[in-house]
Amino acid sequence: MLDVVPDLAVRRGEGRTGVDPADEPDRRQLGGAHQTHWDAMATQEFSTASPPTGVGLEGLREAARHCRACPLWEPATQTVFGEGPVDARVVLVGEQPGDVEDRKGEPFVGPAGRLLDRALDDAGIDRKQAYVTNAVKHFRFTQTGKRRLHQTPGSEHVVACRPWLDAELALVNPELVVCLGATAAKALLGNQFRITKQRGQLMPFEPPRSGAGTLFDGGDDEDAAVHSTWIMATTHPSAVLRVGDDLREAAYDALVADLRVGLEALA
Numbered sequence: 001m002l003d004v005v006p007d008l009a010v011r012r013g014e015g016r017t018g019v020d021p022a023d024e025p026d027r028r029q030l031g032g033a034h035q036t037h038w039d040a041m042a043t044q045e046f047s048t049a050s051p052p053t054g055v056g057l058e059g060l061r062e063a064a065r066h067c068r069a070c071p072l073w074e075p076a077t078q079t080v081f082g083e084g085p086v087d088a089r090v091v092l093v094g095e096q097p098g099d100v101e102d103r104k105g106e107p108f109v110g111p112a113g114r115l116l117d118r119a120l121d122d123a124g125i126d127r128k129q130a131y132v133t134n135a136v137k138h139f140r141f142t143q144t145g146k147r148r149l150h151q152t153p154g155s156e157h158v159v160a161c162r163p164w165l166d167a168e169l170a171l172v173n174p175e176l177v178v179c180l181g182a183t184a185a186k187a188l189l190g191n192q193f194r195i196t197k198q199r200g201q202l203m204p205f206e207p208p209r210s211g212a213g214t215l216f217d218g219g220d221d222e223d224a225a226v227h228s229t230w231i232m233a234t235t236h237p238s239a240v241l242r243v244g245d246d247l248r249e250a251a252y253d254a255l256v257a258d259l260r261v262g263l264e265a266l267a
């Protein structure tokens with residue numbers, strides 16, 4: 001089995017820092033399974049993932065299956081790793097797998113994924129040629145009866161999972177990174193980034209390096225394409241699904257318009 005022993009920055013759940021209070025369930029109102037689940041999460045340790053080097057995307061995917069860097073692995077069905085060609089020019093980064101993705105083991109294959117597919121198509125981007133992944137590779141949810149309700153990942157989950165995203169970006173070395181929603185945008189552009197104010201803006205981006213002597217040893221660095229990389233953020237497809245009927249078409253059009261701006265960076 002590949003070495004994915006978590007290292008560094010080991011923190012206890014009870015001492016977590018940087019957790020958005022909006023992400024914290026109200027424990028007084030949680031009973032039964034909620035309480036048990038929350039208490040179990042609160043006592044587990046957080047660390048950061050340690051992707052193996054020189055194993056390619058398939059090796060990373062296999063290693064990520066065993067990741068225990070944060071407690072999200074336990075209630076989740078499986079790790080949902082990124083998908084797409086290693087020579088993709090575009091990387092799309094979402095937040096975390098949803099309920100459908102958690103069951104199927106693939107990113108963006110549920111309702112948000114269908115909307116994303118349509119938007120990419122309308123923008124002229126071929127999803128099959130893009131690499132699609134998430135900032136967090138396990139589904140975070142609370143269980144209410146049979147329903148699993150999405151919970152936004154906390155910054156501690158994003159930090160723990162970040163080395164997987166960095167390793168993917170280093171290997172794919174794209175020309176354009178599109179952050180879908182605030183979690184991905186904050187992960188890659190910093191906590192101060194505001195989708196509402198800065199969406200659709202292309203910015204230069206320095207992807208993590210792959211190559212001998214670096215953290216993400218991609219092996220034969222002579223083949224590494226030399227090009228500029230751009231990054232931009234836009235709204236998450238789920239947000240388009242959530243807005244009222246009267247606003248949905250405009251929200252969808254704005255998403256497509258942002259994706260078209262991204263496409264221009266490839267020209």
Ligand code: URA
Pocket residue numbers: 094095096097098101106107108109110112113134238
């Ligand atoms: N939302 C995401 O952010 N990612 C997925 O893979 C699915 C839904």
